[in-house]
Every structure is written in structure tokens, then in C-alpha cells.
Amino acid sequence: MTKLSVNINKIATLRNARGGDMPNVLEAARNIEAFGAEGITVHPRPDERHIRYSDVRELKPILTTEFNIEGKPIQQFIDLVLEVKPAQVTLVPDAENAITSNSGWDTLVHKEYLEEVISEFKSNGVRTSIFVDPDLKMIEGATKTGTDRIELYTESFAVGYAQGDMEAVKPYARCAELAHKLGLEVNAGHDLSLKNIKYFKENVPHLAEVSIGHALISEALYLGLQKTIQQYLKLLK
Template identity: 85%
Template sequence: MTKLSVNINKIATLRNARGGDVPNLVEAAKNIESYGAEGITVHPRPDERHIRYADVHDLKPVLTTEFNIEGKPIQQFIDLVLEAAPAQVTLVPDAEDAITSNAGWDTIKHKEYLKEVIAEFKYHGIRTSIFVDPEKKMIEGAAETGTDRIELYTESFAVGYARGDKNAVKPYAECAGLAHKLGLGVNAGHDLSLQNLKFFNTEVPHLAEVSIGHALISEALYMGLEKTIQEYLKLLK
């Protein structure tokens, strides 16, 4: 069964909108775990517009499932991850002005940089994943960096599927197969939802984990958080 890691950035965004500590991020994360999610994902950015660096330290001692920290590996982020020692770190090439992640790594152009960062995390026993577009050459480049896994950037699939184009999943299936052949684990995330996840999970082989935040938290406004998570877990069986 593909594991579900819930990205709680949007809960932090809601909290930050009014200041204070409502909703409480730690309480929300513990509830999400109790509802059956197998992981918690956070994506701190330098401006701390949603997840704050302090949140990472608050979450680490109380989580009982896998903790996944995403972000661009600037020195501040690297230091944070080494201090928190999560189960997994996912490297994302965030542009400073990006509202959300909007591209995967060029694993060929940035191979040496990625190799250096990944070696540091792996030395400290942290599983590494690289955010990549569904392009075979980028999968091959990722394999040369020493990463443990890739995370397939799924926006183009979600857009195509919403338009009725089921062939939009083919590059993902092919890249997942290649990644597995090269010894890489396969994660996926971005714009996956209750509407498209079952098809994606069925069509893409070797899928270890999906990280879902925006859609899940949005759907929970209508269905409730516990029911929403249970619906996602059903789709991943």
C-alpha cells in the first residue's frame, strides 16, 4: 500500500493569518496521525509564511509516524534538517518568489551540488528524496546524485486528468519504472486529490509514498479531517 504523508503547511497558513496559536499545529499533526496517516510533511521557507522553523522543533518530539521535511537546501535549511533529524528530507528547487513549488530539479545541471548535500544528509542517517519532473533524463541524473528516492512533481498529471486526458499519467508510469530499475524509491506529490489519486496510484508502479496538503486540507473543510484522511487511505489500498 502506498503511504500517505499529509502536508500541514496550509494549517500553518491559517494559524499565521490571525497570529496566535489557533489552529494548533502540533495538535493537528497528532490528530492526523491518529486518523491513520503514515507521515507528516512540512515545507518551511525562509520567509516562514506558513511553517516556521520553530514548528519543526515543536513537531519532532511528538510525531510517531515518518517526518518528512521539504525545502530548498540553503544553509539555514540544511542546519534545520540536521538538527531535527527527520526520517526523510525532500530537496525542492524553490524560487524565492514562488507561491508554491513549480518545477523539479535539473539533476544534470545541479548534479554536483545535489551530490554534496545528499551525502551530508545520508551521513547523518536521513533518507533523501529529490523533487523531479517526469522526464527520464532527470531520473537518470537523480540516480547519479546518490539520492534514495525521487518525488515526481504531479501538477501536469493533475491538469491533464482534469481535462479528461488519462494519457497524462504515462510519463509518470514510465519514469517510476525507470527509477525502480535504477534502484530509486518513488514518491509523488503536488495537486493530487480525491478526484485523481486512485487513477494515479493504480497506473504508476512502485509508488512508495504520496505527499498531499492543499487538496486534502481544502476537502476537509467540507468533509472533516478524519473522514477526508480515511477516504485518501481507501484510495491508496
């Protein structure tokens, strides 16, 4: 079964909009685990506009499932990961002013940089994953960085699927097959939702984990957090 890791950035965004500690990020993470999710994902950014670096430090000792920290490997981020030592770090090439992640790594251009960062994380016992577009060349390049996994950037699939383009999943299936053949595990994330996750799961092989935040938290406003997570788990079986 594909594991579900819930990105809790949006819970922190809601808290930060009002100040104080409501909703409580730690309590939300505990509940998400209790409702059956197999992981918690956070994506701290330098401006701490949602998840704060202090949140990451406070989350680590209370979590019982896999902790995944995403982000651009600037020195501040690297130091945080090496301090906290999550189960997994996902490297994302965030543009400085991007509202959210909007592209994967060019694993050919940034091979040496990624190789150096990944080596440091792996030597400290942290599993590594790199965010990539569904491009076979980028998958091939990823294998040369030493990463354990890739995370397929799924926005183009989600957009195509919403427009009725069932072929939009095919590049992901091809990339997942190649990654598996080359010895990489496959994660996926970005704009996956209750509407499209079943089709994606059924058509993309070797899917180890999906990381879902914005859609899941938005859907929970209507369905409730527990019911939403349980629906995802059912669709991912």
C-alpha cells in the first residue's frame, strides 16, 4: 500500500494568520497520526510564513510515524535537518518568491550540488528524496546524485486530469517505471486530491508514498479531518 504523508503547512498558516496557538500544530499532527496517516510532512521556508523552524524541532519528539522535512537546501535548512534527523528529507528547488513549489530539480545541471548535500544527509542516517518533474532525463540524472528516492511533481497531472486529459498520467507512469528499474523508490506530491488520487495510484506503479497538504486540509473543512484521511487511505489501497 502507498503510504500517506500529510503536509501540515496549511494548519500552521491558519495559526499564523491570527497569532497565538490556534490551531495547535502539535495537536493536529498527533490527531493526523491517530487517524491513520503514515507520515507527517513539513516544508519550512526562510520567512517562516507557515511552519516555523521551532515547530520542526517540537514535532520530532512527539511523532510516531515517519517525519519528512521538505525544503531548499540552504545552510539554515541543512543545519535544521542534521539537528532534527527526520526519517526523510525531500530537497525542493524553491524559487525565492514562489508561493509554493513550482518546479523540480534539473538533476543534470545541479548534479554536483545535490550529490554533496545528499551525501551529508545520508551519512547522518537521513533518507533522501529529490523533487523532480516527470522527465526521463531528470530521473536518469537523479540516480547519479546518490539519492534514495525521487518525488514526482504532480501539478501537470492534476491540471490535465481536471480538464479530462486521462493521458496526463502517462509521463508519470514511465518515470516511475524507470526510477524503479534504476533502483530508486518513488514518491509523489503537489495538487493530488480525493478527486484524482485513485486514478493516479492505479496508473503509476511502484508508488511508495504520496505527500498531500493543501487539498487534504481544504477537503477536511467540509468532511472533517478524520474522515478525509480515512478516504485517502481507502483510495490508496
